[in-house]
Amino acid sequence: ELVGNFKNQGTTWSQKPTLVNDHDFPSDAEGIALPYGIYDLAANHGYLFIGTSHDTAAFAVDNVVRWWNYHGKRGYPGKSELLILA
Numbered sequence: 001e002l003v004g005n006f007k008n009q010g011t012t013w014s015q016k017p018t019l020v021n022d023h024d025f026p027s028d029a030e031g032i033a034l035p036y037g038i039y040d041l042a043a044n045h046g047y048l049f050i051g052t053s054h055d056t057a058a059f060a061v062d063n064v065v066r067w068w069n070y071h072g073k074r075g076y077p078g079k080s081e082l083l084i085l086a
Contacts, residue, residue, distance in 0.1 A: 042076075
């Protein structure tokens with residue numbers, strides 16, 4: 001997703017119009033945001049990670065490791081294996 005002052009299909013009320021770019025040109029973007037989600041079936045909980053890497057394999061692995069270190073170890077103490085369905 002491009003990050004910047006771009007038009008979207010949502011609506012909001014305001015007294016004055018908000019000036020936005022009417023085309024989503026990458027050259028006008030302030031950056032990009034690439035979402036990656038992990039869903040823990042047993043806990044029925046989802047996790048969303050946002051990054052800027054286009055290397056999707058490395059980005060996916062980094063996020064699984066991050067999830068395991070921050071959530072998985074606490075949620076599943078004593079477990080040494082992880083089943084990943086992709």
